Amino acid sequence: MLMSSDLFSTETQTACFMCRRRTDSEATAGSVGSCSTIPPEVVRAKVRRQLSKQQKAAQRRRLIKGESNLVTAERRENQSNIKSSLETDGFWG
DSSP, rough: OOOTTSSSSSHHHHHHHHHHOSSSSSHHHHHHHOOOOOHHHHHHHHHHHHHHHHHHHHHHHHHHHHHHHHHHHHHHHHHHHHHHHHHOOSSSS
8 A cells, every 4th residue: 555655656656667677786776866747748748848949039139140241241241342432533533
């Protein structure tokens, strides 16, 4: 009979028992970790959310980089226009 103060429910214990591997040596038997108690659906949803967040951040970075590149190109073009205007002899008199 399980008490309410038990750490794991019967379902969790059964799930963890199924995850364990059979080993012959005693040294490796003690190193078997516990199974995850997080439902796979929750893990999938979190991973999906994280992946979409990373993709959005990467897209934002690309847009920002593209915009800064456009600004730089525009500045460069303006500077070349000014230089070519100054180099023209008859423009300023």
